[in-house]
Amino acid sequence: MLSYAYTVYYGTFIHLPRLPDEPATLTSPPKHRLSINHGALWVSQAEGKIEGFDWEVKNEHGLKKFIEKMGWKAEDKKGEDSDKDEVRKLVRIVKARKERNGFFFPGFIDTHIHAPQYPNSGIFGSSTLLDWLETYTFPMESSFGNKDSPIIPPPTAHTVYNRVVARTLSHGTTCAAYYATIHVPATNLLANICHTRGQRALVGRVCMDDPTICPSYYRDDCAASSLSATKESIAHIHALDPSQTLIRPIITPRFAPSCTHTSLSQLGALAASTSPPTAIQTHISENVNEVALVAELFPDSKSYADVYDSAGLLTPRTILAHAVHLSPDERALIAKRSSAVSHCPASNSALGSGFCPVRQLLDDGIAVGLGTDVSGGWSPSVLEAVRQACLVSRHVAFRDENEKKDVINGEAGAERKSPNREKISVEEGLYLATRGGAGVVGMQDAIGGFEVEMWWDAQMVEIGGLVEGNDSGEGGDEGGCGSSNVDVFGWESWEEKIAKWVWGGDDRNVRAVWVAGRLVHGRDC
């Protein structure tokens, strides 16, 4: 029974406003700034969307007046005995605690994560992409098939998928673009688990049918079986969530080397055949050896991007993971097709893939979001991806300033730009993690910020209480070291507190997470 009409969120709200498109010639420092407001925001319990906000509500007294003005009645407990008229006026109040430096922030969007690889997080040794796939990834993914049954996923799929969804929610990820495995039952299970736990997700069955590259123990039999299995999984997801509000299918050719051209083209055609067209995700130009392999496997294609384009896979609903080593022509093609890039800095650093020129991608008009790329990336946290995006951009800036003066991003003799321009600021990193990601998954009008009519996909963050002069520093107590890894001393501006959260924060700071207004993660401790 619906026990109240609205939830009123009260406290500090921080998000990144959308900017008008930046011109490609922009040479000034990044413009993204935090929007910081204090007040009340209300979410319809039935719809799960933001219905309005009022930044004039300055304090508890003002909140009380505001509730009265709206004709509402605040309640502490669920009004289970209330009659229908009464319920229409009942509101629940959720506060971000000021004394703990609490605030509401849009949920993070992970635009690239391999759910079945989660148990391998942190295990990659000194490998690079192609040997890492052979050594760690394919064996792990293959265990999501069930030798004993063609329709029931193995126990490991339950365990791992429940854990990865719980973990990502605990880190504030309200929406994720998941790669599953080639197995339809396990892929469908992942969709079910996201649906049950309430995480917004795009779930893709992985397609890989090229016998010359894919291992015999883990591949699709042929392009036709790739296609039919993909259709099966799409049908399941459509049945699971006919409105496609929470869970959507996404067509997932692993990457060019693992797919025959026949398969790529059939999958491109499949994406275009549905109404609305189905989203697509794949990898591109992650590693120099991979790029060379693609050139060898597809001698008739002009480029890696062209392999996908000629198969009809570069669409406005396509997510391309990595994009580290694209040529200027490839970037232009991707921009022209309005395809988007998932930047996965942790993974690129861990596997030594290279330095992704994110500013260049943005300058070229390509939409960019962040991906954890578990388990090429070691962490399921998008906040870690924000940190790594900031760091990688500083590496790009250093390199361009000091080591590659004449060759910037493949363009010999390109005009020198300010090295600081390459740098992704904390604010930009957070923009990529929210607004950027929303654009990449095709939901820029529905999630990623606090605007009326957007879903309430949000997290309540507590940075932590002030360090006291007589603090013992012991864990356990609220103000001690145990409850947050971030220390606030009292002089910090909100911008500085946010910087401290980005660099020092973790899942302990995520106190509650909502998707479409539903509480999907919360901790009492």
Added chain:
Amino acid sequence: MLSYAYTVYYGTFIHLPRLPDEPATLTSPPKHRLSINHGALWVSQAEGKIEGFDWEVKNEHGLKKFIEKMGWKAEDKKGEDSDKDEVRKLVRIVKARKERNGFFFPGFIDTHIHAPQYPNSGIFGSSTLLDWLETYTFPMESSFGNKDSPIIPPPTAHTVYNRVVARTLSHGTTCAAYYATIHVPATNLLANICHTRGQRALVGRVCMDDPTICPSYYRDDCAASSLSATKESIAHIHALDPSQTLIRPIITPRFAPSCTHTSLSQLGALAASTSPPTAIQTHISENVNEVALVAELFPDSKSYADVYDSAGLLTPRTILAHAVHLSPDERALIAKRSSAVSHCPASNSALGSGFCPVRQLLDDGIAVGLGTDVSGGWSPSVLEAVRQACLVSRHVAFRDENEKKDVINGEAGAERKSPNREKISVEEGLYLATRGGAGVVGMQDAIGGFEVEMWWDAQMVEIGGLVEGNDSGEGGDEGGCGSSNVDVFGWESWEEKIAKWVWGGDDRNVRAVWVAGRLVHGRDC
């Protein structure tokens, strides 16, 4: 009253054995391997040192037999009523919980950390070294002086220094080489706090007397006052800990640009004048603009390293932070003087300083440890420094493989080495964080490993319990997401579990920390 003679630690013990010096011509992959033993290790309560270990103690029954064989008596509570003979036989048992994947590991050694900068952690914007000093660092450090008193440190020094020592202990740092500020009272307070809380530390008053570089509001009046204030602080630390077992002074010229040559030479002479000679710490070759500035300020010196060498500051007890942009001649000079390097990868990445060629430093015979470099580095965790050292080495490998084929580390035409050789493995990162650091602070025979006669400077780590098939994934319970950020599924080898800890672990995994046998950090939750 001493209530027991020994503490017997029981469970899994992991450390990095010392290797014989690797020859500079080594081309094979890194040799460092974890040493993993299960059994009992005992520490004399009076001495705080490891007296022995027995890896034949395989289980609880074996432990009981072992205690009997030694003529000891295990007790659960403190035997406060015991007579003296009885006490000699009483032992306390501390176990690392197998079901939580617990193990004992040497305490981390942070070879470079600026304690007063801790409140600025994560706040650096898009700055690089020299503007970062002006904008963030000097104003913060200057607040550790007390305008109202020349002898009493200001309240902020109490708050910050207590917090930074508590925090670093909570991350498993049992020994740290601290930079304080130019203020003697606050520097002495830091030494007192380390002493009281039981953290092994080298504590240095910062010297900076060059009026052309240092800001007027934060500098020593002249070389003479730099020297006398340094002596004052050294005298305090000698009085605090006459045996120098826990707290040692360290002479700390900030870096060449902030010091006159007179000051540098006087500090070099001061270090040599004590018996034993006093340790020295400073920065070298962190940033290309800094390197250019040193060349401009010291036109008569052959190099940055030569500035220090000519002042008598390159000694076997010298810690040089960063060393990112050294020339081959400088590396040879530093190796010849047996000075050591503190590698600070997080800081170098955050401030965009460059890519430190750690393998090259090691190949050249230079001892290397890790530094957090708070707050150029954003984290007080040495485990984070291990991660960043691994990542930076992968950047070096990628760059050398793909972008600088003809110019490797300044040597044109140098023979190509395997790019994988550049990579620091998890095991090597942990070696640098323990054994490497011990060598850098001149205590290689006393800390950094589990050998008889070494101090019991250790941490008990719990990676976390197994993920259960029916796990709810909610925080709070022992097996849930709340107690550890690392997930173990049951199939992992110890090497894989250690990799997971390194990449996913944090202070939550540090359950207890001891220095010289004393419990200095522990959490109940």
